[in-house]
Amino acid sequence: RKEVEQDPGPFNVPEGATVAFNCTYSNSASQSFFWYRQDCRKEPKLLMSVYSSGNEDGRFTAQLNRASQYISLLIRDSKLSDSATYLCVVNIDNNDMRFGAGTRLTVKP
């Protein structure tokens, strides 16, 4: 089993739609969690951290469920510019970072 798993998609949604991605992780010692965004042929960039209590940044909401070992990202009112690959990242206790394979989102007019 992979340490961090994501649905690869692709997710094709119309503008204005709400879309949710999930990411599961296997190591219960994982300490911190993030969502990154990666545009085609570019480097990953931090979208947001994921806090235990859940957190929101504009149209984006991230949640963590430690008991079930998953994190989620919700995007409301999707824009064309949201089209990208979204990577979940898990920091593990041994100083390592683990990435999901990414979920590809395409927002269409």
Place this chain on the structure above:
Amino acid sequence: DVKVTQSSRYLVKRTGEKVFLECVQDMDHENMFWYRQDPGLGLRLIYFSYDVKMKEKGDIPEGYSVSREKKERFSLILESASTNQTSMYLCASRRDRITEAFFGQGTRLTVV
């Protein structure tokens, strides 16, 4: 803003050449990482370093070595480049084991 800079954006090398990929960060981060990213495989960890002169193997260290002589610089070395090392190489750094990582712009290496 944190800046992570990789020495080359695009690189073409011949099979058997020794290749150096350089990465420099300007925020005094302890941890630095080298990944490669291939379609369908995601980011795979090659090596990481948590301090000067310290290094740890990642998932796919074979055919690679690293050097961290100064805190700000982490070099990836392909001892004898092969065509299966054609890939996008990404360097990342972070302050400590629970904070977010920042990436360089990536080096697209082609081995012919």
